[in-house]
Amino acid sequence: MEHRRHGFEEIVADPGVDRKDRQQRRDQHADAEAHQQYPLILMDEESTVRRVINHAFRSENIVAKPAIEATYMATAVGMVRARLGVALLPSAAVEAKPSGRVKSRPIAGRDFTRPIVVIRKKQRTLLPASEAFLVVLKRRLTGAPTSFSAARKQAPLP
Incomplete structure (x- = not known):
């Protein structure tokens, strides 16, 4: 969490x-x-x-x-x-x-x-879309520029 x-x-x-x-x-x-x-x-x-x-x-x-x-x-x-x-x-x-x-x-x-708060199950892998969403959320909350294309680079699709 x-x-x-x-x-x-x-x-x-x-x-x-x-x-x-x-x-x-x-x-x-x-x-x-x-x-x-x-x-x-x-x-x-x-x-x-x-x-x-x-x-x-x-x-x-x-x-x-x-x-x-x-x-x-x-x-x-x-x-x-x-x-x-x-x-x-x-x-x-x-x-x-x-x-x-x-x-x-x-x-x-x-x-x-x-x-x-982000709640997720322990020892579970998130889907790439969920990972990308969390990257964007964290960047937004820290004031960094946000975009889903940048998030996908950090959490690429399979």
């Missing part, structure tokens, strides 16, 4: 500010305290995503007060697109955003992460 942590990002509607300001904002990490000034769009209280967010806010002595709660991450992104507030979501959800009208940036703080 392998265990790694994956981060969260804030999702914001592009305010239409000038390019330089937008780039500076993208390059910076958001912090938990800054989110108190915006309407927060958080996941449902019962979700694991919300538990991570609540824990991270508590570690900063901040109470998370959502303006809106969503059951699905795509709904939260849609609410951001409608300019209803700022959403805090796992970075994997950010990659699926369909529009350039929504921007994201990482949230600073160790507690804004959640574990990703």
Whole structure:
């Protein structure tokens, strides 16, 4: 079993500010305290995503007060697109955003992460496709460039 942590990002509607300001904002990490000034769009209280967010806010002595709660991450992104507030979501959800009208940036703080665990049977050989997937996953979690063609070179098909 392998265990790694994956981060969260804030999702914001592009305010239409000038390019330089937008780039500076993208390059910076958001912090938990800054989110108190915006309407927060958080996941449902019962979700694991919300538990991570609540824990991270508590570690900063901040109470998370959502303006809106969503059951699905795509709904939260849609609410951001409608300019209803700022959403805090796992970075994997950010990659699926369909529009350039929504921007994201990482949230600073160790507690804004959640574990990703790979479970596999002992002494079993994985299929080449599974090996390639694990290579891509590890590269993605370490920030290295990812592609399945590169992964196939590291875990070639028979």
